[in-house]
Amino acid sequence: MALIYRTGLILLALSMIALPEFSSAKAQPTHLNLWYAADPTDPFRTVLESAAGRFNAAHTDLQFDPRPIAGADYNAQLQVAIASGNPPDVFSTIGGYELQTLVRANVVREIPELSDEVRRQSAPGAFDSTTFDAKRYAIPTTLAGVFLWYNADLFQAHAAELPTTWSKLIDACKQFKASGIIPISLGNQDKWPGALWLASLTNRVEPTAPLMNGVFSKPAYIQASQKIQEAVHTGCFPDNFNTLSDTDARLLLANGKAAMQLQGSWNLGGLKQANQGLTQTSLRTLLFPTLEGSQGDSRRLVGSAAQSFAIAAKAPSGTGAALLELLSSDAFNQALAENDIISARLGYAQAVHDPIVKQMALRLAEAPSLQLYDDQRLPPEPARVQLSTTQQLFALTLTPEQAADALDQALTLNAQNTPKAQNLQNPQSASPTPATSAPLRQLAQAHGIYIGAAVAAIPLRSKTQYQSTLKREFNMLTPENALKIGVLRPTRTSYNFTDADTIINFAQANGMQVRGHTLVYGKYLPDWLNNGRFSRDELLAILHEYIQTVVGRYRGRISAWDVVNEAVDENGTLADTLFLRTIGPDYIEYAFRWAHEADPQAQLFYNDYGGEDLSAKSNGIYTLVQDLHKRGVPIDGVGLQMHLSLVKPIKMADVAANIERLGALGLQVHITELDVETKGSASSQQDQLTAQANIYHDVARACLHSSACKAIITWGFTDQSTWLIGDTPLPFDKNYQPKPAYYALRQALLES
Numbered sequence: 001m002a003l004i005y006r007t008g009l010i011l012l013a014l015s016m017i018a019l020p021e022f023s024s025a026k027a028q029p030t031h032l033n034l035w036y037a038a039d040p041t042d043p044f045r046t047v048l049e050s051a052a053g054r055f056n057a058a059h060t061d062l063q064f065d066p067r068p069i070a071g072a073d074y075n076a077q078l079q080v081a082i083a084s085g086n087p088p089d090v091f092s093t094i095g096g097y098e099l100q101t102l103v104r105a106n107v108v109r110e111i112p113e114l115s116d117e118v119r120r121q122s123a124p125g126a127f128d129s130t131t132f133d134a135k136r137y138a139i140p141t142t143l144a145g146v147f148l149w150y151n152a153d154l155f156q157a158h159a160a161e162l163p164t165t166w167s168k169l170i171d172a173c174k175q176f177k178a179s180g181i182i183p184i185s186l187g188n189q190d191k192w193p194g195a196l197w198l199a200s201l202t203n204r205v206e207p208t209a210p211l212m213n214g215v216f217s218k219p220a221y222i223q224a225s226q227k228i229q230e231a232v233h234t235g236c237f238p239d240n241f242n243t244l245s246d247t248d249a250r251l252l253l254a255n256g257k258a259a260m261q262l263q264g265s266w267n268l269g270g271l272k273q274a275n276q277g278l279t280q281t282s283l284r285t286l287l288f289p290t291l292e293g294s295q296g297d298s299r300r301l302v303g304s305a306a307q308s309f310a311i312a313a314k315a316p317s318g319t320g321a322a323l324l325e326l327l328s329s330d331a332f333n334q335a336l337a338e339n340d341i342i343s344a345r346l347g348y349a350q351a352v353h354d355p356i357v358k359q360m361a362l363r364l365a366e367a368p369s370l371q372l373y374d375d376q377r378l379p380p381e382p383a384r385v386q387l388s389t390t391q392q393l394f395a396l397t398l399t400p401e402q403a404a405d406a407l408d409q410a411l412t413l414n415a416q417n418t419p420k421a422q423n424l425q426n427p428q429s430a431s432p433t434p435a436t437s438a439p440l441r442q443l444a445q446a447h448g449i450y451i452g453a454a455v456a457a458i459p460l461r462s463k464t465q466y467q468s469t470l471k472r473e474f475n476m477l478t479p480e481n482a483l484k485i486g487v488l489r490p491t492r493t494s495y496n497f498t499d500a501d502t503i504i505n506f507a508q509a510n511g512m513q514v515r516g517h518t519l520v521y522g523k524y525l526p527d528w529l530n531n532g533r534f535s536r537d538e539l540l541a542i543l544h545e546y547i548q549t550v551v552g553r554y555r556g557r558i559s560a561w562d563v564v565n566e567a568v569d570e571n572g573t574l575a576d577t578l579f580l581r582t583i584g585p586d587y588i589e590y591a592f593r594w595a596h597e598a599d600p601q602a603q604l605f606y607n608d609y610g611g612e613d614l615s616a617k618s619n620g621i622y623t624l625v626q627d628l629h630k631r632g633v634p635i636d637g638v639g640l641q642m643h644l645s646l647v648k649p650i651k652m653a654d655v656a657a658n659i660e661r662l663g664a665l666g667l668q669v670h671i672t673e674l675d676v677e678t679k680g681s682a683s684s685q686q687d688q689l690t691a692q693a694n695i696y697h698d699v700a701r702a703c704l705h706s707s708a709c710k711a712i713i714t715w716g717f718t719d720q721s722t723w724l725i726g727d728t729p730l731p732f733d734k735n736y737q738p739k740p741a742y743y744a745l746r747q748a749l750l751e752s
């Protein structure tokens with residue numbers, strides 16, 4: 001699609017170059033590209049297409065070229081167009097942080113054509129999500145809001161009072177629960193449905209909603225969170241609500257199993273599909289209950305102007321006026337209403353057919369404010385933190401105070417990383433307190449674990465940012481290659497300790513532990529060894545001498561050694577390596593014993609990849625180390641490499657179970673080579689960063705959860721230097737700036 005669009009642009013450019021030849025011909029109209037997000041069956045498509053058709057017929061100078069894009073593809077396509085310097089002239093936006101970023105980058109322009117008159121004709125909240133610093137950056141067309149949906153038949157049958165206040169809601173929960181009805185349906189698997197509760201509650205607690213104006217009101221947030229936990233304690237939600245999908249939750253309401261659900265106006269389509277009868281007879285919506293003791297107008301809603309149109313800074317002059325004309329026409333807004341779409345303009349609610357939509361339209365028209373969903377309002381990282389802490393609030397695994405602290409921290413960090421002049425989002429947090437900017441190593445130390453990174457000697461010698469980031473954030477280092485036999489012993493008769501010394505001296509000078517990686521590894525062997533055709537005895541002698549020399553040299557300076565690396569294959573049997581072939585299975589045992597002799601204080605690990613969760617391979621590793629341990633071979637732990645990928649998800653519950661069973665043997669666990677490859681993912685860059693951050697977060701949590709797990713090492717730390725060439729698998733970007741993955745590690749360390 002993007003290619004076709006670009007080709008279109010080239011043709012347009014060519015036709016413009018050709019223009020002078022036809023100077024006597026009639027002037028060509030200027031075409032305005034108008035992109036918007038709408039799925040193929042969305043009636044908004046035909047309504048907008050017709051309006052554009054009418055506009056185009058009435059004008060000769062400007063013509064709109066509307067282009068609908070399916071919701072799932074919209075962002076990615078828009079980002080590509082923007083990144084290539086060719087944003088469409090006009091495009092739909094959800095507002096909030098996303099639009100604010102485009103404002104800062106001067107991709108879009110203010111719309112002064114939006115006169116007071118137009119604003120008076122619009123719902124008061126219609127501009128809330130697209131206004132920054134009192135400047136309006138989009139023309140709203142449709143509205144969506146969050147309501148408490150309920151089954152009126154169930155309320156009647158159980159003589160339950162409608163929950164117009166919080167205490168009535170809690171009472172209704174008790175009453176329905178006692179009768180075996182799920183009081184409130186909730187499918188919080190994807191976290192955002194639960195976040196609607198938090199948003200609705202904060203919107204009630206404070207008249208100026210917390211976060212709304214860049215102010216994070218901790219007391220309000222804590223109060224709202226307490227209400228959530230009160231509802232959970234009361235048993236308002238289905239048993240498995242945090243793993244239930246939103247679709248399943250909707251079915252519970254549609255099938256009469258649940259009495260209520262907090263959801264957006266968009267919920268109706270799915271409900272109709274599931275049970276047309278219910279929607280025609282007993283389905284209703286209510287405003288979110290008021291809170292006893294809270295002030296402010298109870299008509300305020302959580303919601304947004306879902307289809308708002310922004311104008312590119314580079315759009316031709318006249319675009320603003322033309323767009324306003326297109327979207328203000330009576331025919332357009334009337335057609336929206338007749339298609340049961342809620343117009344942002346006042347006076348059209350009555351034309352809506354569906355009584356449920358009509359009632360929501362009337363409420364949206366009179367809502368004094370529309371508070372945008374937090375995950376669209378906040379920058380990506382605080383948004384991610386908020387979604388995840390809210391899910392944990394629901395699970396009762398975080399206290400309201402802990403959740404508030406985590407969000408506060410994320411907002412502060414975000415403010416720190418955003419240049420002050422541009423920081424419209426959270427101006428109050430512009431000067432962070434030192435306590436909230438604690439580096440990873442400090443947070444890890446508080447847990448009694450190490451946080452580390454693999455390092456390469458070359459950038460460590462030459463790049464100051466490489467050094468300073470390492471010093472600041474980590475308290476453990478692993479030489480990525482410098483302690484491998486191919487580097488240490490380039491020929492049979494020579495050693496070269498230069499790189500290893502550089503790294504180990506740096507670690508010592510900066511109070512960091514060193515993991516020695518790795519003594520016996522079947523891969524990356526130097527030719528003299530690989531092709532040496534040694535006998536069993538010769539190879540044993542070489543190994544013995546090598547281990548004595550290397551472990552001996554760094555005795556007392558390397559706290560943990562990966563003695564044997566990657567010795568088990570996928571089936572759980574011993575992998576075919578030079579060592580197994582030449583020596584036999586006991587090479588493993590010899591290596592551990594010799595390492596122990598050379599440095600009795602060092603912890604000795606078996607290290608491998610792909611055996612992190614529960615599988616034939618991890619069973620094989622378990623059996624191997626169990627046997628070594630039982631027979632008194634000096635082994636202290638297992639290294640789980642943790643080379644993960646966005647496209648091959650790993651079950652964290654199985655990782656936790658694996659760590660647990662290794663711990664139960666009396667062994668330690670280190671996460672030794674964590675990175676998360678993005679290759680193969682079709683998601684937008686933003687979504688990839690978020691997905692990657694979630695994985696980092698979950699791995700760190702799995703480690704922190706078990707007392708056996710004592711270190712988390714990433715395989716590199718900056719995308720500038722990774723063995724996965726061309727990929728971005730690490731917590732810092734190429735410019736050493738923290739990525740969401742970094743904040744995710746930090747969050748996990750703060751939470752647990």
Ligand code: XIL
Binds near residue numbers: 723
């Ligand atoms: C990799 C290094 O990162 C690369 O620079 C080198 O070229 C090859 O080895 N598992 C391990 C590590 O245990 O030693 C590997 O390191 C990555 C996979």
